[in-house]
Amino acid sequence: MLSLYTNPSYRESALPERIGRRVTVAHVITLAIIAAMAFAAYFTLERAVGIQRQTALAVDLTDHQRMLSQRIASLVAQYTLGNPGVRHDLRLAIDGFERTHWNLVGGDRRAGMAAVMSDAPLKQLYFAGGSPLDAIATDYVTSARRIAARPVGDASLAAGIAPLFLAAEQPLLGDLDAAVRIRESRAEGELTTLRFAAAGFCGLILLSLLAATAAVFRPMALQIVRLTREAGDLAATATTDPLTGMLNKRSFQARGAVEIQKARRYQRPLSLLRIDADQFSAIEAAHGPGASERVLKALTSSIFDGTRVSDLVARVDAEQFAILLPETNAEGAELLAERLRRKISDLTVPIDDQFVSCTISVGVAAAEKDAAFLWPTFKRADEAVYEARARGRNRVVVATAA
Numbered sequence: 001m002l003s004l005y006t007n008p009s010y011r012e013s014a015l016p017e018r019i020g021r022r023v024t025v026a027h028v029i030t031l032a033i034i035a036a037m038a039f040a041a042y043f044t045l046e047r048a049v050g051i052q053r054q055t056a057l058a059v060d061l062t063d064h065q066r067m068l069s070q071r072i073a074s075l076v077a078q079y080t081l082g083n084p085g086v087r088h089d090l091r092l093a094i095d096g097f098e099r100t101h102w103n104l105v106g107g108d109r110r111a112g113m114a115a116v117m118s119d120a121p122l123k124q125l126y127f128a129g130g131s132p133l134d135a136i137a138t139d140y141v142t143s144a145r146r147i148a149a150r151p152v153g154d155a156s157l158a159a160g161i162a163p164l165f166l167a168a169e170q171p172l173l174g175d176l177d178a179a180v181r182i183r184e185s186r187a188e189g190e191l192t193t194l195r196f197a198a199a200g201f202c203g204l205i206l207l208s209l210l211a212a213t214a215a216v217f218r219p220m221a222l223q224i225v226r227l228t229r230e231a232g233d234l235a236a237t238a239t240t241d242p243l244t245g246m247l248n249k250r251s252f253q254a255r256g257a258v259e260i261q262k263a264r265r266y267q268r269p270l271s272l273l274r275i276d277a278d279q280f281s282a283i284e285a286a287h288g289p290g291a292s293e294r295v296l297k298a299l300t301s302s303i304f305d306g307t308r309v310s311d312l313v314a315r316v317d318a319e320q321f322a323i324l325l326p327e328t329n330a331e332g333a334e335l336l337a338e339r340l341r342r343k344i345s346d347l348t349v350p351i352d353d354q355f356v357s358c359t360i361s362v363g364v365a366a367a368e369k370d371a372a373f374l375w376p377t378f379k380r381a382d383e384a385v386y387e388a389r390a391r392g393r394n395r396v397v398v399a400t401a402a
Contacts, residue, residue, distance in 0.1 A: 041202060056238050058183050061100055062183075064317070067249070068096050072144050075089055080147070082153065091148055094145055098137075119186065122179060122182055122183070125179060131171060239251040241314075244315050246315045246321070247312060247315075252322060256374040259324055260367060261372070262326070264369070264370060269332075269367075271329060271365065271366045272324050273325065273364055274384065275363075276362075277319035279393070280292065283356060299347065299358055300315075302347055306343055311326070322378065341362055359393060361396075361397075363388060364381060364399060
């Protein structure tokens with residue numbers, strides 16, 4: 001009697017079963033490889049998204065701290081020149097500067113932003129050397145608080161102005177710029193590594209797909225499309241404010257630098273509006289953060305409706321906005337500012353069976369014909385908006401020519 005293993009007919013009947021098992025094993029292995037590579041690519045892209053989000057948050061906070069440092073210096077100058085009405089705004093700016101500094105130093109776990117102690121170059125910048133950034137920022141806050149605590153007309157005020165102004169320019173701004181460069185450089189290095197890793201994973205996935213079925217390809221392709229869309233959305237988020245859809249401060253500065261050069265090259269008019277929402281904190285205190293966001297969105301919609309496609313509209317702080325107006329002189333900018341002011345003063349937003357209204361104060365400044373930088377124009381518009389607030393709010397003030 002022949003053994004089953006030596007029987008040719010048995011071997012022929014067992015062959016399809018063996019092939020089927022091998023195909024099944026190969027299919028399972030292929031699916032496992034594709035799944036492993038897909039998960040690896042997914043988590044690599046998630047990590048890249050997280051790094052960009054952390055960096056964008058840290059850079060925005062640093063830019064906010066830079067802006068507050070200049071605002072403190074401006075308010076100190078006004079206070080020292082005999083304007084006691086800015087003391088409240090000065091103290092708020094000092095508190096905001098200090099709070100932002102501690103957020104940067106200590107990190108934000110909920111937002112995924114690491115503390116500076118976890119990064120050696122940032123730790124060196126903030127805490128090492130003869131003039132660490134942490135000590136400079138702390139001294140800046142102390143000096144500003146000391147000035148704010150003294151009454152207008154105090155003879156000792158003048159002695160504290162020069163050191164504070166010097167610190168507001170250098171080394172504070174220089175060190176904050178260095179912090180931004182360190183964060184961006186670190187993020188770029190990590191993102192480069194992740195890009196290579198993601199490219200490798202994608203290559204392995206494509207090779208594995210040659211042996212996979214169409215049923216494996218479709219879910220993976222949908223996942224890649226979703227992640228690519230998220231990466232595109234994040235790129236848009238890096239240049240726009242997520243709540244209003246306006247340009248953020250950093251993007252506004254970059255595009256504004258291009259516009260000021262164009263205006264200078266072709267000798268064309270260029271104007272800037274600085275807008276503050278009046279008593280915005282009172283709306284939030286009375287109705288809650290959700291109400292203030294609804295009012296802010298309605299105000300944003302009115303601003304967009306009243307401006308041209310070519311205008312650069314940006315949210316530069318919580319309730320502060322800027323509009324850059326190409327091909328517009330001071331008279332035209334003032335007319336636009338008045339239209340926006342009237343339009344928004346008539347705006348009502350339904351909240352909890354109530355109608356909440358909002359007004360704005362606007363500062364208008366026209367760029368000088370030979371201006372090479374946007375900052376002087378922005379500063380004059382900023383000073384004009386503070387004058388509008390000091391004169392009772394809900395008004396437009398045109399800055400004098402430089």
